[in-house]
Amino acid sequence: MPPDRPDLLSLTLPADLYLQVTSEQFADLASANRELRLERTATGKLIVNPPTGWETGERNTSLIGELYLWWRHAGEPGKVFESSTGFTLPNGAIRSPDASWVSDERWDAYDRNSDQSTGAFANVCPDFVVELRSRSDRLKPLQDKMQEYITNGTRLGWLIDPQDHRVEIYRADGSIERCDRPSELYGEAILPDFVLSLARIWRS
Numbered sequence: 001m002p003p004d005r006p007d008l009l010s011l012t013l014p015a016d017l018y019l020q021v022t023s024e025q026f027a028d029l030a031s032a033n034r035e036l037r038l039e040r041t042a043t044g045k046l047i048v049n050p051p052t053g054w055e056t057g058e059r060n061t062s063l064i065g066e067l068y069l070w071w072r073h074a075g076e077p078g079k080v081f082e083s084s085t086g087f088t089l090p091n092g093a094i095r096s097p098d099a100s101w102v103s104d105e106r107w108d109a110y111d112r113n114s115d116q117s118t119g120a121f122a123n124v125c126p127d128f129v130v131e132l133r134s135r136s137d138r139l140k141p142l143q144d145k146m147q148e149y150i151t152n153g154t155r156l157g158w159l160i161d162p163q164d165h166r167v168e169i170y171r172a173d174g175s176i177e178r179c180d181r182p183s184e185l186y187g188e189a190i191l192p193d194f195v196l197s198l199a200r201i202w203r204s
Contacts, residue, residue, distance in 0.1 A: 019046040026094055027120050030086065037084065040094040042148075056134040059162060062200040063130060064099045070187070070194040071101070078103040078127070086121040089152040095145065100126035101191065125153035128190050132201075133161045146170045156190040162201055 021029065026040045037049035052060065064082045071080045083098045102124055110124045129149050131142050139161065146157050150170050157170035167185060169177040181202075187194030 020044045021046050023088070023092070023094065030120065037096055038094075039086070039096055042089070042091040042093040044092075052134055055162075056132060059132055059201050060098055063132060063160075063196070066196050067099050067101065067130075067194070070191065074193065079107055081126070087126060088121045088123045089125050089148070091148070091152055093148060093152075094121050095149070097126060097129035097149070098132045099130040101128040103127045125149065127153075127155045128187070129154050129157045131157070131159050133159070133163065135163065143168070150174065156188060158185055158196075160198075160201060165202055167198075 021040060021044055023040070026038065026046070029046070030038050039047040039049065041047065060083055064080075067080055071077065079102045081097075081100045081102070083096060085100065086094050086096045087100070088094050106124060106127060110122055112122075126149070129146075131146060133139065133142055142159055146159050146168065147170070149157050150172060154170070155172045159168040159170070161167065165181045167179045167182055169179065169185070171177075183198055185196040185198065187196075
């Protein structure tokens with residue numbers, strides 16, 4: 001209970017009970033709970049993700065660092081975002097990939113001054129996303145999330161599973177490539193010349 005608000009009580013929700021929030025309510029919740037990673041599904045269900053453990057934090061740092069270095073060396077095309085960034089997808093969901101990239105074309109088309117774009121979360125679907133599975137993550141919801149990105153306009157997505165040393169590559173044509181213990185991942189035509197070595201990811 002916060003010491004400055006004795007009138008507030010903590011509420012623990014059962015795992016099978018969900019809260020429904022509007023996009024405006026979600027923005028207020030996210031602003032008041034910056035230590036949490038909050039997401040909202042297309043139907044308004046609130047998803048609360050606790051802070052990551054040290055293993056996931058270290059892996060995510062390696063991942064975003066490699067993406068940032070590619071971006072710098074490639075002449076800073078588009079924009080790179082880390083895991084605390086939320087995006088409002090075309091279906092109304094508000095999602096936060098562990099790492100993402102938005103092309104100049106897509107970012108320039110985003111009207112940041114319109115009435116619909118004044119919130120904290122850009123109405124943009126990233127061209128490229130990465131989800132990194134932590135020990136507490138169930139695989140199926142992450143797979144559903146990757147499919148949601150693709151359906152809403154993502155052109156390339158990686159679901160990296162350090163527990164099983166597997167990667168699922170999602171592409172805009174709807175195909176999914178599953179790789180066991182790959183040593184590297186390639187940005188293909190979406191991120192030309194980007195190569196992610198998985199050595200640090202696997203050994204963390």
